[in-house]
Amino acid sequence: MTSPDASHDITQVAPNTFVDETGHQLSQKEIRQIVTPHAFKVADSLIGQPLAKPVRRGVAIGIDGLLISALSSGSLVIILPLLGYLLWNRIRQQRIQQAVLVGIVALTLAFTLDFSPQAPDSDEVKKLDLPSELALPMAGVALKLANDHCDYQCVEQELADFRQQLNASGMSVEDKKLTLDELIDASQLSKQQQTQLQAAQAHYLTEPVIKNDQDGSKDDRKEAAAEPNLWQKLEKSNHSLLQWTKGILADFGVGFGWAMFYFTFFISWNQGQTIGKLLMGIQVVQLDDQPLSLWNSFSRQGGYGAGFATGLIGFLQILWDPNRQAIQDKVASTLVIVKRKAANHSETAGNHSDT
Numbered sequence: 001m002t003s004p005d006a007s008h009d010i011t012q013v014a015p016n017t018f019v020d021e022t023g024h025q026l027s028q029k030e031i032r033q034i035v036t037p038h039a040f041k042v043a044d045s046l047i048g049q050p051l052a053k054p055v056r057r058g059v060a061i062g063i064d065g066l067l068i069s070a071l072s073s074g075s076l077v078i079i080l081p082l083l084g085y086l087l088w089n090r091i092r093q094q095r096i097q098q099a100v101l102v103g104i105v106a107l108t109l110a111f112t113l114d115f116s117p118q119a120p121d122s123d124e125v126k127k128l129d130l131p132s133e134l135a136l137p138m139a140g141v142a143l144k145l146a147n148d149h150c151d152y153q154c155v156e157q158e159l160a161d162f163r164q165q166l167n168a169s170g171m172s173v174e175d176k177k178l179t180l181d182e183l184i185d186a187s188q189l190s191k192q193q194q195t196q197l198q199a200a201q202a203h204y205l206t207e208p209v210i211k212n213d214q215d216g217s218k219d220d221r222k223e224a225a226a227e228p229n230l231w232q233k234l235e236k237s238n239h240s241l242l243q244w245t246k247g248i249l250a251d252f253g254v255g256f257g258w259a260m261f262y263f264t265f266f267i268s269w270n271q272g273q274t275i276g277k278l279l280m281g282i283q284v285v286q287l288d289d290q291p292l293s294l295w296n297s298f299s300r301q302g303g304y305g306a307g308f309a310t311g312l313i314g315f316l317q318i319l320w321d322p323n324r325q326a327i328q329d330k331v332a333s334t335l336v337i338v339k340r341k342a343a344n345h346s347e348t349a350g351n352h353s354d355t
Contacts, residue, residue: 042323042335043289051324052282052336063276064262071258074113080106082262082275089270098269137165138179145187155187155197163204176205263301268294273339283340287333296332303328 009021018026070078083106090099141162145155159180166176180201184194266274272284272292284300286292292300307314307327314327323335 042287045289046285046287046335046337049340050338052280052338054318054324056280056282057318057326057336060274060276060280060282063279064274067275068259068262071262076110076113079109079113083109085275086265086269095269137162138183142183142186145183148188150188152189152193152197155184155189159183159197159201160204163201167205173202173205177202259304260298260301263304264294264298267300268292268297277336281339282336283338284329284334284336287335292332292334296334300328300332300334303331306331 010018010026011020012018018031020026067078067082071082083102087099087102087106090096090102141158144150144158150158162183163176163180166179169176171179181198184197184201187194189197263274267284268291270278273282277283284292286296303314303326310327318324318326323329325335329335
């Protein structure tokens with residue numbers, strides 16, 4: 001091709017192979033400089049293949065979501081079996097370099113993670129209802145009590161001053177006691193002295209005073225008793241689509257790294273199948289019917305973020321799209337079809353760049 005700005009008559013002689021009017025075969029660099037039917041044509045081998053039904057895809061992504069949540073816990077009970085399956089798949093496909101990479105990752109994680117997630121202690125689970133205005137004074141008291149020079153009398157005096165603020169805060173006696181116990185634990189006193197002080201605190205703590213709002217205006221009472229609007233009801237409901245969406249976004253925020261790994265490597269290295277899709281008998285394929293590279297798989301999983309950004313509409317479009325392409329399929333030029341038998345289609349020997 002002589003000029004990149006000139007128009008040319010090109011002919012596709014094979015998938016992703018083009019020649020111009022002079023018979024010159026275009027290089028990959030030249031192909032990227034002109035419009036070709038590559039991205040807009042479905043491979044002949046895919047025509048007539050049954051598409052995956054929305055219900056199957058929904059169940060598959062649900063299974064994948066559960067696995068990602070389990071991966072986020074950092075438990076080797078979940079991580080090692082998945083990596084073992086991926087390792088077996090790469091060995092079966094004779095991708096030795098990829099198998100070695102998966103093996104190294106598995107060994108590294110085996111020496112750095114626990115086999116089961118650590119359950120928090122009951123004391124850690126309990127939430128302390130501490131007013132924000134007491135946070136700074138409590139921090140100051142804790143620093144003083146942690147000082148080596150703060151003896152028993154010093155600790156007792158600091159606690160007496162802080163108890164006055166606690167009693168005026170409206171906190172429950174239980175929360176006040178828990179707050180003081182934690183402060184005493186932070187002191188440099190002996191265990192016996194700490195126990196003695198902790199036992200004496202309950203005597204000085206008072207129940208919160210509940211004021212009767214008899215002097216409040218009618219308007220204030222009406223406002224307090226006003227019926228919440230629909231949006232407020234949805235936010236408080238545990239069964240609304242809004243809360244469900246927020247929960248998914250929170251889960252993907254926590255486990256984003258695992259989600260990226262899971263969708264990218266399983267789609268690329270497991271013949272277009274995550275564990276969920278494997279169980280449901282469906283697979284992801286490119287429109288040109290070429291194996292998905294890591295980069296294309298990574299681009300596709302990025303489409304899930306776009307699906308949430310569109311308020312789930314990007315996912316729901318599989319209900320009306322002619323080829324049932326969700327937004328992630330549009331991004332990566334893919335389809336989700338019923339799994340083809342190995343006799344009808346085998347993985348291309350010359351796999352496109354997997355790295």
